[in-house]
Amino acid sequence: MPEYEIVIGLETHIQLNTETKIFCACKADSWEEEPNTNICPVCSGLPGVLPVPNAAVAEKAVLLAQAMNAEVQTDSYFDRKNYFYPDLPKGYQITQYDQPIATGGYLDLPMGDYTRRVEIEKLHIEEDAGKTKKEGNRRFIDFNRCGVPLIEMVTGPNLRSADEAAEYLIRLRQLLRWLNISEANMEKAHLRADANVSIRLKGEDKLNTKTEIKNVNSIEAVRTAIQKEAKRQIKEVEDGNDIKPWTLDWDEDTEMLSKMRSKETEADYRHFKEPDLLKVHVDQAWQDRILKDFPELPLARRQRFVDEYQLPAYDADILTNERSLSDYFEQAVKAYDGDVKRVSNWMINDIQRMLNESGKMAGELKLKPEYLAEIIQLVDSKKVNNPTGKSLLDKVESTGKSPQEIVEAEGLGQVSDTGAIREIAQAIVDENPDQVEKYLGGKDGLIGWFVGQVMQKSQGKANPNMAREILLEIFSEK
Amino acid sequence: MLLSKEEVEHIAMLARLNLSEEEKERYREQLSSILGHVAQLQALNTDDVEPLVSVLAKEMPLREDLPSPGLSLKEATENAPDVKADQFKVPPILDGADE
Numbered sequence: 001m002p003e004y005e006i007v008i009g010l011e012t013h014i015q016l017n018t019e020t021k022i023f024c025a026c027k028a029d030s031w032e033e034e035p036n037t038n039i040c041p042v043c044s045g046l047p048g049v050l051p052v053p054n055a056a057v058a059e060k061a062v063l064l065a066q067a068m069n070a071e072v073q074t075d076s077y078f079d080r081k082n083y084f085y086p087d088l089p090k091g092y093q094i095t096q097y098d099q100p101i102a103t104g105g106y107l108d109l110p111m112g113d114y115t116r117r118v119e120i121e122k123l124h125i126e127e128d129a130g131k132t133k134k135e136g137n138r139r140f141i142d143f144n145r146c147g148v149p150l151i152e153m154v155t156g157p158n159l160r161s162a163d164e165a166a167e168y169l170i171r172l173r174q175l176l177r178w179l180n181i182s183e184a185n186m187e188k189a190h191l192r193a194d195a196n197v198s199i200r201l202k203g204e205d206k207l208n209t210k211t212e213i214k215n216v217n218s219i220e221a222v223r224t225a226i227q228k229e230a231k232r233q234i235k236e237v238e239d240g241n242d243i244k245p246w247t248l249d250w251d252e253d254t255e256m257l258s259k260m261r262s263k264e265t266e267a268d269y270r271h272f273k274e275p276d277l278l279k280v281h282v283d284q285a286w287q288d289r290i291l292k293d294f295p296e297l298p299l300a301r302r303q304r305f306v307d308e309y310q311l312p313a314y315d316a317d318i319l320t321n322e323r324s325l326s327d328y329f330e331q332a333v334k335a336y337d338g339d340v341k342r343v344s345n346w347m348i349n350d351i352q353r354m355l356n357e358s359g360k361m362a363g364e365l366k367l368k369p370e371y372l373a374e375i376i377q378l379v380d381s382k383k384v385n386n387p388t389g390k391s392l393l394d395k396v397e398s399t400g401k402s403p404q405e406i407v408e409a410e411g412l413g414q415v416s417d418t419g420a421i422r423e424i425a426q427a428i429v430d431e432n433p434d435q436v437e438k439y440l441g442g443k444d445g446l447i448g449w450f451v452g453q454v455m456q457k458s459q460g461k462a463n464p465n466m467a468r469e470i471l472l473e474i475f476s477e478k
Numbered sequence: 479m480l481l482s483k484e485e486v487e488h489i490a491m492l493a494r495l496n497l498s499e500e501e502k503e504r505y506r507e508q509l510s511s512i513l514g515h516v517a518q519l520q521a522l523n524t525d526d527v528e529p530l531v532s533v534l535a536k537e538m539p540l541r542e543d544l545p546s547p548g549l550s551l552k553e554a555t556e557n558a559p560d561v562k563a564d565q566f567k568v569p570p571i572l573d574g575a576d577e
Binding site: 018019020024025026027034035036037038039040041043044052053054055056058077082084086133137138139140141142143268270273275277278279280281 | 492494531532534535536537538539540541542543544545546548549551554555562563564565566567568569570
């Protein structure tokens with residue numbers, strides 16, 4: 001069988017996390033709210049109303065355009081896309097067609113040993129439609145989602161595997177959260193992806209007939225659906241059949257693709273400029289204000305962590321997964337005097353655990369980055385031992401007090417005073433003649449038990465290595 | 479420039495209009511005459527004219543992102559022909575393919 005290559009383009013719809021809808025002051029987020037409770041005459045399409053655009057939508061679009069290396073257009077326009085569907089009360093969707101808010105752009109995906117450049121073919125703002133539910137031969141409509149702001153972003157046919165498609169969505173989701181543009185939760189449909197899939201012989205550069213996969217609502221589902229569809233297409237071609245330009249519906253439960261209705265052609269939408277709205281004017285001054293505090297982006301920061309702190313790529317990836325965690329790490333590094341890898345280890349093992357357990361963002365912890373640095377420093381300088389250090393994390397988090405304060409108040413300071421440890425160790429040896437006999441009789445493993453006894457008696461404060469040495473000394477004298 | 483009957487039927491379908499044979503013929507003439515008028519305008523040379531979308535004020539007023547309440551559920555649904563479980567109930571419109 002000849003070798004085939006998969007060609008994928010992704011069409012994403014991103015629900016913005018604004019307070020209000022795009023053209024009216026209704027609340028944008030209706031997650032788990034009763035049907036038709038966040039609607040007004042504008043978004044439910046009553047006659048005689050006029051849309052008034054939400055400035056925050058343009059601002060978020062400018063942020064995304066900047067992050068995608070796209071060019072923001074000073075003037076852009078809204079258009080009407082006309083079609084009949086019960087979820088669209090006006091009979092048209094307000095979107096942007098030939099003069100969108102940004103043009104061009106790309107995202108470079110790190111794929112381990114190579115980088116895949118994904119071009120952005122389209123980036124525009126538009127309104128969402130409502131939700132319909134089929135029951136019997138009737139449809140029930142909830143207009144809450146009508147007018148929720150979306151950015152539609154379409155990539156070129158640049159992705160070459162299901163893994164690259166999944167990576168694109170992972171990096172896009174990371175970016176959207178990093179810039180506070182969208183919650184980007186695929187299960188809640190904040191981020192929706194349709195995949196255009198075709199195949200060709202490896203080495204060819206023509207584009208063959210593609211199919212479009214819809215209704216995939218997780219990154220794993222995108223990966224699986226693309227793999228299945230590519231396999232199907234290869235079999236069709238091998239069997240001598242043509243690929244038809246189908247729209248395929250993904251069924252989450254059965255993990256199967258099935259054919260959907262044939263699409264109306266583009267010309268049938270009869271796009272024309274929205275007469276109820278003027279141009280969106282994003283002049284340089286406004287752009288400058290929006291981009292004034294534009295942050296370092298996750299992929300750039302990831303690279304910097306590798307270069308600047310000599311962290312392994314694995315660590316850098318985790319530490320830049322989310323902005324709050326990443327900022328926290330850097331603040332801790334600034335406050336800490338020592339090997340940055342130490343801070344990374346504590347972050348990845350302990351801080352991550354605390355965040356998972358509490359559901360908090362790193363920036364919300366009472367355990368400030370400076371306190372984390374202080375705790376690691378206390379352990380480094382042997383002022384407390386490692387287990388005490390770990391327990392300090394939760395103590396600081398629950399009280400908000402500084403580590404030093406807790407160490408002093410609870411007397412947690414590690415006993416490195418050989419005299420004090422020797423005294424305890426001697427007492428343990430004297431109290432346990434049977435165990436001593438067994439140990440001296442060759443049960444070397446019992447040393448651990450003795451160390452444990454010393455630790456217990458010292459309430460965890462003894463330096464365990466020192467305790468072991470002193471015990472060995474005592475035994476060697478016997 | 480006369481539209482074909484098929485073109486009129488296509489336009490009617492997009493607007494979900496049921497036209498009688500007599501109406502199809504009438505609209506065919508009317509639509510054709512509108513297109514003829516536009517064709518006349520297209521004869522003008524506009525190479526040096528900037529495209530114009532609107533003659534209104536240049537800047538569009540934007541709204542601050544502050545929520546305010548819209549319609550109550552009662553107001554939203556009281557004029558609807560059919561409502562069930564607080565939702566608008568409508569007949570299927572994509573016969574066959576979708577339903």
